[in-house]
Amino acid sequence: MTATITTPQHESSTELFQRAEARTAHNYHPLPVVVEHAAGAWMTDVDGTRFLDLLSGYSALNFGHSHPTLVRAATEQLGRVTLTSRAFVHDQFADFCTALGDLCGKDLVLPMNTGAEAVETAIKVARKWGYEVKGIAPDQAEIIVASGNFHGRTTTIVGFSDDPDARDGFGPFAPGFVTVPYGDLAAIEAAITENTAAVLIEPIQGEGGVVIPPDGYLRGIRALCTERDVLFAADEIQAGLGRTGKTFACDHEDVVPDIYVLGKALGGGIVPVSAVVADRSVLGVLRPGQHGSTFGGNPLACAVGRAVVDMLATGEHQDRAAELGVLMTEQLEAMIGHGVLAVRTRGLWAGVDIDPAVGTGREVCEALMARGVLAKDTHGSTIRLAPPLVISAEDLTWGLDQLAAVVRGD
Template sequence: MTTTVTAAPTTATEFARAEERTAHNYHPLPVVLAEAEGAWMTDVDGRRFLDLLAGYSALNFGHSHPALIEAAHEQLDKMTLTSRAFVHDQFADFCAELGDLCGKDLVLPMNTGAEAVETAIKVARKWGYEVKGVPADQAKIIVASGNFHGRTTTIVGFSDDPVARDGFGPFTPGFVTVPYGDLAALEAAIDANTVAVLVEPIQGEGGVVIPPEGYLRGIREACTRENVLFAADEIQSGLGRTGRTFACDHEDVVPDIYILGKALGGGIVPVSAIVADRDILGVLKPGQHGSTFGGNPLACAVGRKVVGMLATGEFQRRGEELGVLMRERLEAMVGHGVLAVRVRGLWAGVDIDPAVGTGRQVCEALMARGVLVKDTHGSTIRLAPPLVVSAEDLGWGLDQLAAVVTGG
């Protein structure tokens, strides 16, 4: 597949300026965006693009959702930051409402998803030493191959992606990797020093990889039986993306620790958290963990509105209903420029036939047609439309994908 992407004059200039003065830790598509509303974005040259990535699920509620913007504006006029040295008037309600959404006692707010994962790792180890009785510095956490939990040095240390891992060692010990979806391997890896199993219910960066039916239930049963914490990284998969509040809900599974982020900030501010019961999060004492911006007033005000919107069930229903449309359309492309698709709710991984081109080339061709998506692992593209996208706009975007992969 050969694509020629010619940037408009202003776009070309701004893109070149950005590339000149930034570290090249990303390989963005050559588009420079200026405004956005709902599922649509407009670039500096006035061209409109349908957003089918939604900030890797950070924009589940679309761009500039009126209710979220209103909550942010109202809080901006009052107070934005106190640090956790003090308590502010949004904090108690945010923790209570998010805890209730998850069915858990306590909330520990942070900012980014990677921070939330690091927090869960620390809490699991502390719980292992103080509650389970694991000998000092011997705690083990089981993780899955193909995982993506962030890019801190601890987290990339248990990644098997050489791009994320190579050149950043030495790494933190204490992690055991087993094949994703292989329950028997996971159970065999548990020993007396295992304190937690950390998995994504669906692997997002891996290409929307959905585990076999019963995998999550099996993890839950094994963790309960062996006195091990089940920590579910729902940063990308949670908060309505899969047609349920959490991806774990598809198997009626409740983990010991929910790890949340991305959509929790409504696409406005970075908000993350881990949510667990008192017997787990209660192991932390003052000074043992923290964040200056974690749980700040602006974050809590926006986060409260996100939780309130999810409590209605409206967005979960949209994710489920529109997901049926997306599944039907994508499955019809298999054998016609697409090798395989994996769909759960309004989230899909699409494996492109190499005869068509690379995932990057397909993304560039879609960009030329006014649709923005992103590739992963060379030949796969991910679709994660905002939950507010209309059926008509989603259908149009999928039309463009069908045209690209079939050479139409």
């Protein structure tokens, strides 16, 4: 569990990092580490230094790096066929869509690639449903969203973000979105009109710092949407697929949305895979030519995605996230008052508010990196922890011990 350094025989991590920064657009502010290979919960840089990964690719690596089941599925498919486009059907397509639909308890699956694509797809589907099924007047459909949201960075999506970094300088924006405070059920009820097609909500706001809504919020949204003939679209891209100790974050309130928006972990950290999953009464509004993606649902993606769904079907990883989440919560809560102001946890996912007297979230992550732990800051003094669900209790404890040492100023 300690960092191991070997003498590099090539460009150093620092040299490669500087070269990358010199030739790429600065739309990210990465920590100065250059990873060469990874397995499980550990990554190794080009200098031979090992790091414990407590970010998991923003939950895209829920099953860790190079999981043998997922690597095998990808490797076997690579030698067969990797792309046909949706102009044809390949032999992995039906099995993937059936398995994912069954996992969600829904009729139909619309595979895409990235999370943002899935959100855009859900927006289009909700509007189409609003016009064709609910009877909303043309071009009047509205979708209710929440403050503090993060659904992606396309121009449509950032248009209803209140994060100035995501929004400023990218207008004009598409109309049709109504923003209400997150966690405020009464505000959603007041915002619903005859033109409301959907409520699009993250059951837990990941980018916001693992913000968990009040108990009953999701159940209340479900009841309102049913009563007022509005679709409930749950963005489970970060929260779903085992991260919170349940298959979906909505499961914590025994709620089934009309639309599941999925991504990240669905591709096992190997390929980008996302999907919109809903019943035929919702997704059935789409007809040929109205939406598509050349790579969406490609054979490689379906082979890996099917393996991910099979792993989730056992419940093993959900149970592990719940069990290790208890350990993580106990260790993090012990830091409150000792460099930490507050923590929010659900399963193996945490938002940690750092005391500004200790430093910014970025500074804490830099100090963690020096101790062999990789994490990510968000919104100033908050850091987000999302260890791979395959992490050992011993490694998790060690990683959190490093955080405790950093915030104490050891």
